Amino acid sequence: MEYKFLNQINFPDDLRKFKIDELKDIANELRSKTIDAVSKTGGHLGAGLGVIELTIALHYIFDTPKDKLIWDVGHQAYPHKILTGRKQKIETLRQEDGLYGFVKRSESEYDTFGTAHSSTSISAGLGIKIAQELKKDNSKVICVIGDGALSAGMAYEALNNAGSMNKELIVILNDNKMSIDQPVGAMSSYLSKLLSSRSYSNVRSLIKKLTSRFPDSFQKTLHRAEEFSKGFVSGGTLFEELGFFYLGPIDGHNFNHLIPIMTNIKNNKIHKPIFLHVITKKGKGYKPAEDSSDKFHGVNKFNIKTGHSLSSSNKQTFSEIFGKTLENEALQDEKIVGITAAMASGTGLNSFSKKFPQRFFDVGIAEQHAVTMAAGLATEGFKPFVAIYSTFLQRAYDQIVHDVAIQKLPVRFAIDRAGQVGADGPTHAGSYDISFLNSLPNFIIMAASDENELIRMIKTSLLINDRPSSFRFPRGSGSGISEEINLNPLEIGKGKIVNEGNKIAIINFGARLEACKEAIDILKNNNVFPTLVDARFVKPLDTNLLNQILDNHEYIVTIEEGSIGGFSSAILNYVHNLKVTSTKSVIKNIIFPDKFVKHNSPENQYKAIGMDSHSIVKKVLSFDNSDIIPLHNFKKNN
Numbered sequence: 360m361e362y363k364f365l366n367q368i369n370f371p372d373d374l375r376k377f378k379i380d381e382l383k384d385i386a387n388e389l390r391s392k393t394i395d396a397v398s399k400t401g402g403h404l405g406a407g408l409g410v411i412e413l414t415i416a417l418h419y420i421f422d423t424p425k426d427k428l429i430w431d432v433g434h435q436a437y438p439h440k441i442l443t444g445r446k447q448k449i450e451t452l453r454q455e456d457g458l459y460g461f462v463k464r465s466e467s468e469y470d471t472f473g474t475a476h477s478s479t480s481i482s483a484g485l486g487i488k489i490a491q492e493l494k495k496d497n498s499k500v501i502c503v504i505g506d507g508a509l510s511a512g513m514a515y516e517a518l519n520n521a522g523s524m525n526k527e528l529i530v531i532l533n534d535n536k537m538s539i540d541q542p543v544g545a546m547s548s549y550l551s552k553l554l555s556s557r558s559y560s561n562v563r564s565l566i567k568k569l570t571s572r573f574p575d576s577f578q579k580t581l582h583r584a585e586e587f588s589k590g591f592v593s594g595g596t597l598f599e600e601l602g603f604f605y606l607g608p609i610d611g612h613n614f615n616h617l618i619p620i621m622t623n624i625k626n627n628k629i630h631k632p633i634f635l636h637v638i639t640k641k642g643k644g645y646k647p648a649e650d651s652s653d654k655f656h657g658v659n660k661f662n663i664k665t666g667h668s669l670s671s672s673n674k675q676t677f678s679e680i681f682g683k684t685l686e687n688e689a690l691q692d693e694k695i696v697g698i699t700a701a702m703a704s705g706t707g708l709n710s711f712s713k714k715f716p717q718r719f720f721d722v723g724i725a726e727q728h729a730v731t732m733a734a735g736l737a738t739e740g741f742k743p744f745v746a747i748y749s750t751f752l753q754r755a756y757d758q759i760v761h762d763v764a765i766q767k768l769p770v771r772f773a774i775d776r777a778g779q780v781g782a783d784g785p786t787h788a789g790s791y792d793i794s795f796l797n798s799l800p801n802f803i804i805m806a807a808s809d810e811n812e813l814i815r816m817i818k819t820s821l822l823i824n825d826r827p828s829s830f831r832f833p834r835g836s837g838s839g840i841s842e843e844i845n846l847n848p849l850e851i852g853k854g855k856i857v858n859e860g861n862k863i864a865i866i867n868f869g870a871r872l873e874a875c876k877e878a879i880d881i882l883k884n885n886n887v888f889p890t891l892v893d894a895r896f897v898k899p900l901d902t903n904l905l906n907q908i909l910d911n912h913e914y915i916v917t918i919e920e921g922s923i924g925g926f927s928s929a930i931l932n933y934v935h936n937l938k939v940t941s942t943k944s945v946i947k948n949i950i951f952p953d954k955f956v957k958h959n960s961p962e963n964q965y966k967a968i969g970m971d972s973h974s975i976v977k978k979v980l981s982f983d984n985s986d987i988i989p990l991h992n993f994k995k996n997n
């Protein structure tokens with residue numbers, strides 16, 4: 360496509376040179392450019408397509424980057440990146456050394472605040488607004504938050520605080536779950552224009568003035584618009600009670616609505632926080648996205664004409680296997696309940712939700728609530744499974760400690776996206792759950808090395824009725840389910856020897872088992888024969904098996920997909936503080952480095968941090984012993 364207008368726009372200053380009636384054409388080009396870029400890189404598409412007009416209007420009216428624009432979550436920020444100096448690099452999105460898939464402060468001065476987890480924008484915006492006042496800076500602060508992100512308690516904490524402090528913060532609700540018919544939408548827009556340009560205290564005072572001047576039939580339309588905008592549908596009354604000057608809802612794809620109202624908001628001195636309610640359509644302008652059940656929320660590379668993914672696999676993902684296994688178990692056990700926090704599809708619970716609608720709960724982006732609600736269910740004899748990505752579970756740590764662990768309630772945590780996650784980068788990596796759960800009393804903690812082990816751990820957790828338990832599993836798929844392997848529950852706290860060797864032992868915890876097996880194949884070709892152990896549990900540790908390994912091996916390597924304080928720390932604590940007899944074994948650990956790992960392919964990430972098979976080989980050969988083949992004699996062709 361020839362980008363007549365977009366080729367002339369590198370920064371918002373360029374955008375502001377165009378006439379208002381040219382913005383629609385710019386929007387068409389920006390939408391096309393976004394679709395084209397994501398088709399080549401994969402990423403979040405639907406959310407960005409829904410805010411094309413809103414993005415243009417914000418940069419057109421407000422003086423960014425002097426005026427501070429904060430995108431909540433940030434998966435809708437690809438169009439924003441294109442308009443703010445990153446157009447030429449947009450096809451590097453989520454690639455090695457390319458643009459990040461979310462908002463990142465170090466990437467651009469237009470990225471006011473780093474966002475990749477939801478519901479933080481209003482809190483950050485309020486902090487920035489307070490700082491501006493202290494610096495005598497009168498520039499604007501605009502927070503764009505989606506209806507999903509507004510389901511989190513943190514957003515309401517921030518709204519309540521901002522309203523009580525009466526700071527001139529601008530909050531825009533990007534609502535893509537709601538729709539309005541044309542007459543009411545037009546009237547709501549008209550009322551919002553009047554409200555934002557005059558000193559009316561609220562919609563009701565304006566309606567009272569207007570209704571006396573019109574016939575009864577028109578008065579009814581006005582009252583309907585008032586009802587619509589003041590809480591019967593949108594909750595406007597709530598935001599006014601929190602101290603905000605509420606405007607909307609308006610059509611977020613209509614520049615005739617967006618531009619005048621935003622101009623009034625920018626220029627008028629209302630002297631209180633403003634809440635603008637904007638209605639958008641996720642996936643807007645791209646039919647495959649509009650027709651998709653998730654509106655192309657997250658996609659792999661795809662064919663633009665058909666919308667079909669260019670990468671396909673017949674393998675079930677770990678998430679799908681978790682969901683299907685839980686579904687099968689729930690057929691036999693009516694006490695099983697599934698809970699997730701706005702991630703039913705991502706955690707594999709979609710099918711479960713349809714088969715057991717009375718036993719499935721998607722609480723929205725409210726991980727804290729999800730955990731404590733599960734604790735409540737557990738007190739009544741139910742068996743709740745809380746399925747949350749590792750990176751999001753850390754948002755509910757206080758609830759895990761106080762409401763679950765201290766009370767020894769049998770909540771079962773299915774921790775998805777454990778380890779590195781590739782293109783989504785450090786904000787979404789599952790790096791810390793082993794460490795932060797391992798430090799808690801009363802927990803049983805497992806990590807699946809493959810799909811078979813995941814199934815067994817799900818079944819194992821169902822037998823744990825006197826304390827909380829967790830099992831973690833990675834993103835994507837592994838080698839698949841083997842019908843030849845016993846899929847019965849595990850014995851609590853028991854690991855297994857995968858491969859018998861001598862002198863050297865590799866103890867794996869989690870999904871690096873395949874890389875360990877590959878490393879051992881390479882080592883065998885060099886006459887080095889390690890023992891391979893799959894630990895399965897970090898809590899409780901299999902101390903009998905560990906003693907056996909310590910007593911019969913001189914060199915030990917531990918490996919886990921997590922940061923310091925996890926499995927390796929538990930091993931070292933046992934050896935140095937709990938083991939009755941001393942050990943002469945030399946122990947080295949392979950853990951995540953003390954840094955945030957940049958976005959890349961998972962394979963490259965694991966190679967960069969020394970967790971691929973060749974890195975494991977190098978770690979084994981690094982032991983200072985003449986009986987181990989020196990690294991310089993190693994067969995490089997392996």
